[in-house]
Amino acid sequence: MAGLQIEDGFPADRLFNQGYSYTYDDLIFLPHYIDFPTDAVNLSTKLTKNIELSIPCVASPMDTVTESSMAVAMAALGGIGIVHYNNQPAEQAAFIRLAKSRHIPFISDPIFKAPSDSIDSIDDFSSSPCVFVTESGNSKSKMLGVVGKSDWENLTNKETRLSEFMFQSPVSAPSSYTFEQAASVLASQKLDYLPLVNERDGEVVDLFTKGDVDRIRGFPKLGLPSLGKDGNFMVGAAIGTREEDKERLEHLVKAGANVVVVDSSQGNSIYQLEMTKFVKRTYPDLDVIAGNIVTAYQAQNLIQSGADALRVGMGSGSICTTQEVCAVGRGQATAVYKVSAIASQSGVPVIADGGIGNSGHIVKALTLGASTVMMGSFLAGSSEAPGAYEVQGGLRVKKYRGMGSLDAMTKGSDSRYLGDKSKLKIAQGVVGAVADKGSLLKLIPYTMQAVKQGFQDLGASSIHSAHDLLRSSVLRLEVRTGAAQREGGVHDLVYYEKKSF
Numbered sequence: 245m246a247g248l249q250i251e252d253g254f255p256a257d258r259l260f261n262q263g264y265s266y267t268y269d270d271l272i273f274l275p276h277y278i279d280f281p282t283d284a285v286n287l288s289t290k291l292t293k294n295i296e297l298s299i300p301c302v303a304s305p306m307d308t309v310t311e312s313s314m315a316v317a318m319a320a321l322g323g324i325g326i327v328h329y330n331n332q333p334a335e336q337a338a339f340i341r342l343a344k345s346r347h348i349p350f351i352s353d354p355i356f357k358a359p360s361d362s363i364d365s366i367d368d369f370s371s372s373p374c375v376f377v378t379e380s381g382n383s384k385s386k387m388l389g390v391v392g393k394s395d396w397e398n399l400t401n402k403e404t405r406l407s408e409f410m411f412q413s414p415v416s417a418p419s420s421y422t423f424e425q426a427a428s429v430l431a432s433q434k435l436d437y438l439p440l441v442n443e444r445d446g447e448v449v450d451l452f453t454k455g456d457v458d459r460i461r462g463f464p465k466l467g468l469p470s471l472g473k474d475g476n477f478m479v480g481a482a483i484g485t486r487e488e489d490k491e492r493l494e495h496l497v498k499a500g501a502n503v504v505v506v507d508s509s510q511g512n513s514i515y516q517l518e519m520t521k522f523v524k525r526t527y528p529d530l531d532v533i534a535g536n537i538v539t540a541y542q543a544q545n546l547i548q549s550g551a552d553a554l555r556v557g558m559g560s561g562s563i564c565t566t567q568e569v570c571a572v573g574r575g576q577a578t579a580v581y582k583v584s585a586i587a588s589q590s591g592v593p594v595i596a597d598g599g600i601g602n603s604g605h606i607v608k609a610l611t612l613g614a615s616t617v618m619m620g621s622f623l624a625g626s627s628e629a630p631g632a633y634e635v636q637g638g639l640r641v642k643k644y645r646g647m648g649s650l651d652a653m654t655k656g657s658d659s660r661y662l663g664d665k666s667k668l669k670i671a672q673g674v675v676g677a678v679a680d681k682g683s684l685l686k687l688i689p690y691t692m693q694a695v696k697q698g699f700q701d702l703g704a705s706s707i708h709s710a711h712d713l714l715r716s717s718v719l720r721l722e723v724r725t726g727a728a729q730r731e732g733g734v735h736d737l738v739y740y741e742k743k744s745f
């Protein structure tokens with residue numbers, strides 16, 4: 245065999261310099277050598293120059309993806325959620341405050357009434373086991389008592405005011421309690437539910453029930469959560485590039501946002517460069533994620549303006565129509581590779597944003613140079629995403645829409661296109677729905693396990709090691725023909741059921 249030289253696959257720099265725009269599905273990695281178990285793969289990473297995460301997952305700033313519940317669950321899992329800005333600044337700040345006040349990855353929707361109120365119908369309880377009575381009748385005041393569903397059911401005169409039959413001193417626990425601490429109070433006191441109360445002002449922050457304990461215990465064990473310097477969950481926030489976004493930013497910083505995303509489809513603009521510089525000048529300790537971009541030239545500009553991470557992807561998202569409408573963008577695999585190649589020289593992490601449909605896409609994004617992936621559609625069907633499930637054609641689905649869709653643009657606060665009625669508005673996104681995926685607390689751990697298996701096959705025990713293997717040309721890849729892509733999927737079966745975990 246001596247002297248036989250077989251060139252197996254392409255090194256990345258050759259593959260990506262042929263003038264093609266490759267998507268994740270176009271490419272396949274050749275397996276390498278395994279000398280460690282799957283569990284030895286470490287997926288901890290950097291979101292920005294100064295923020296570390298224990299898993300490489302980021303929830304997209306979209307109004308059908310990231311509000312408080314998503315941000316809480318992502319942080320509890322070791323990732324992060326970026327709260328969207330298709331709302332008034334105070335509303336966005338309230339989502340951040342709410343997420344940062346939690347210590348348990350489950351958010352209930354407690355129901356509040358005033359002492360002088362009565363309860364007319366069982367529907368007033370919604371799915372909650374109780375109603376909280378507070379001074380003002382809403383969440384923003386001290387808890388005075390609680391009315392359990394069964395107490396109300398046993399009541400003869402349903403017009404009785406709550407103050408006359410509420411239970412005045414229910415057992416509560418501080419909202420700073422961890423899951424295990426709260427669960428042990430429930431168990432030791434044999435309670436069905438427990439209000440978690442802000443010790444400072446007596447406000448009910450969350451409602452913790454026996455059902456929650458069972459549910460959370462049924463999920464894979466959580467890893468290291470993402471906590472800020474304040475000891476609370478880390479939460480990100482998106483802003484735009486207009487003058488009024490400077491005032492929005494002030495609200496977000498006051499609410500405790502740990503990182504800010506300057507959110508544009510084409511980030512290499514004077515507006516974004518100015519905004520990035522403004523944020524760095526005004527809040528030097530706040531990391532800024534700039535984007536979106538897809539080329540090395542765009543990356544250089546944003547890095548020079550002070551960006552602490554780059555968000556990569558234009559038109560690759562599941563709801564995006566930018567490439568059709570504007571003829572601009574890039575295949576996501578090529579975009580991630582090219583931007584990462586330049587950003588790594590300055591130590592700026594890359595977020596691969598959009599186009600993630602399965603765990604293999606995550607392996608590809610991370611191996612091609614990204615440090616994290618940002619997801620919209622992959623997370624939008626989870627129970628932690630905003631909105632309720634609907635049934636369509638026998639399937640449980642949740643609404644998911646592009647932030648550049650007419651639907652999202654028409655929602656209230658938009659000054660991008662609608663503030664000025666004389667401007668013609670053009671959609672760059674669609675409105676649709678995604679299938680129910682259950683809780684993130686299950687979806688993400690299983691997905692990360694699949695990603696670890698991919699890394700093991702590549703012989704990469706960490707994201708850093710995958711980047712080294714790619715850049716040293718040890719790791720080889722090829723383009724899949726259409727037939728190869730079909731072969732790589734399920735084929736030639738009359739019937740099958742696809743269940744990943």
Ligand SMILES: NC(=O)C1=CN([C@@H]2O[C@H](COP(=O)(O)OP(=O)(O)OC[C@H]3O[C@@H](n4cnc5c(N)ncnc54)[C@H](O)[C@@H]3O)[C@@H](O)[C@H]2O)C=CC1
Nearest residue numbers: 485486507508509510515536557558559566647648660672
């Ligand atoms: N990643 C992607 O492929 C895409 C993402 N999107 C999402 O849709 C949403 C909207 O994105 P965009 O339309 O890019 O919003 P945008 O607000 O950044 O830009 C809209 C228009 O306003 C202009 N503009 C921005 N700041 C300005 C200022 N200070 N003065 C004057 N003009 C200014 C821009 O140049 C652009 O023409 C974002 O959430 C974005 O992430 C939309 C399209 C593609």
Ligand SMILES: O=c1[nH]c(=O)c2[nH+]cn([C@@H]3O[C@H](COP(=O)(O)O)[C@@H](O)[C@H]3O)c2[nH]1
Nearest residue numbers: 304561562564599620621646647648672673
């Ligand atoms: O062309 C677009 N029109 C839109 O209306 C739109 N809204 C979001 N985005 C981007 O898509 C990403 C989410 O993509 P996925 O659903 O594939 O994860 C997001 O993270 C965004 O980068 C849009 N792109």
Ligand SMILES: [K+]
Nearest residue numbers: 559560561564
């Ligand atoms: K698309």
